[in-house]
Amino acid sequence: MVSDVEHPREEILADRAQNGRAEPLGIIAGGGALPRIVAQEAAKQGWVPVIVAVADGRASDWSPWPHLSIPWSHVGEGLSFLRASGVKKIAIGGTISVRPDFRSMVPSFRTLSLLPDIFRAMRGGDDTLLRACTTAVARRGFEFVAIHDIAPKLLMSEGTLTRRQPSQREELALVRGFLAARRLGELDVGQAAVASPDRVIALEGIEGTREMLERVRGLRARGRIGDKEPCVLVKTVKPQQDRRFDLPAIGPSTIAEAAAAGLRGIGVSAGGALIIEADRLLSAAEVEGLFVVGRALPPETGASA
Incomplete structure (x- = not known):
C-alpha cells in the first residue's frame, strides 16, 4: 500500500x-x-x-x-x-x-x-x-x-465485438435484460441484470455485479436455473445518470465471472458503458464461447450518447 x-x-x-x-x-x-x-x-x-x-x-x-x-x-x-x-x-x-x-x-x-x-x-x-x-x-x-x-477508446461501440453472435433466444434474453436494467436504473438501485428469454434471473443491488453473478452461479448449482436456459448479463447506464461518472464497465474478470455463472453472453449500452482491457476481454470471451454486444438504448430511456 x-x-x-x-x-x-x-x-x-x-x-x-x-x-x-x-x-x-x-x-x-x-x-x-x-x-x-x-x-x-x-x-x-x-x-x-x-x-x-x-x-x-x-x-x-x-x-x-x-x-x-x-x-x-x-x-x-x-x-x-x-x-x-x-x-x-x-x-x-x-x-x-x-x-x-x-x-x-x-x-x-x-x-x-x-x-x-x-x-x-x-x-x-x-x-x-x-x-x-x-x-x-x-x-x-x-x-x-x-x-x-x-480515453475515448474505452467507450463501448454499437454492434457485436466477438465472432460469436447471439442466437434468436439469446436476443430475447438481451431485450428482457435491458428492460430490467433500465427499470432498476430508474430507481437508482443498480446498473446490471441477468435475464433469460422468459424471466429475470437476478438484479444488481448494493452488492455489485460480481456478487450478483456469484448468486446466479449458486442458483444454477441448486437447479433453480435450467442447464439449457440461455441467460445473459446486461449492464446499462441509468436513464438519469450524469455520464461523467460511474458508467457501467466490463473487463476480463467480468468474462470469467459470467462464464462461471453459466451465462451465454454480455450486452452493454453502446456509448454509455466502458470496456476495460478490450483485447484481453475479447480473447477471454472467445475462449469461453461468450458473445459481447453493444446496443444503442431507445430514446425513451432518456439516455443520450
Whole structure:
C-alpha cells in the first residue's frame, strides 16, 4: 500500500514549463485497471496525472506520478493536495467495494468542513451520492471531466465485438435484460441484470455485479436455473445518470465471472458503458464461447450518447 506523497508541486510546475500543453489532471482513483489506463492516456495527451488514491485504489503503486493515498476520513487533505498541485480538472474512476461510513469515522480537520455536504450525499443511492459529491467539489473550484473524454477508446461501440453472435433466444434474453436494467436504473438501485428469454434471473443491488453473478452461479448449482436456459448479463447506464461518472464497465474478470455463472453472453449500452482491457476481454470471451454486444438504448430511456 502506498501512503506517502511523491513529486511535490515544484516538480509538477517544472513539467508544465517543459511542455506548453502540460496541465495537471486530478484523478480520484479507486481499484482496478481503469484509473491507471486513464492516467496513461492523459499522460500521452500532455496532461500531468495527479493521483488521489481512495478505497480499493490505495493498494496500487501510483509511481511515477504525483500521488497521495488517503482514507475516507481524510478527503479534505485530498482536495488540498490537488489544489496545491495546480489541479483544476478532475476525473474519477475505479472500483470502490465498500461505501464509506462517514458517521463512524473520526475526520481530519480539513475534512470537517466537508461533512455537511457528505451527510447530505449519503442519503440516497449511488447516483444521488455522486451528484451531491460533485456539486460539493465543484463549489471548491474544481471541474469534473468524463473518463471517456480522456480515453475515448474505452467507450463501448454499437454492434457485436466477438465472432460469436447471439442466437434468436439469446436476443430475447438481451431485450428482457435491458428492460430490467433500465427499470432498476430508474430507481437508482443498480446498473446490471441477468435475464433469460422468459424471466429475470437476478438484479444488481448494493452488492455489485460480481456478487450478483456469484448468486446466479449458486442458483444454477441448486437447479433453480435450467442447464439449457440461455441467460445473459446486461449492464446499462441509468436513464438519469450524469455520464461523467460511474458508467457501467466490463473487463476480463467480468468474462470469467459470467462464464462461471453459466451465462451465454454480455450486452452493454453502446456509448454509455466502458470496456476495460478490450483485447484481453475479447480473447477471454472467445475462449469461453461468450458473445459481447453493444446496443444503442431507445430514446425513451432518456439516455443520450
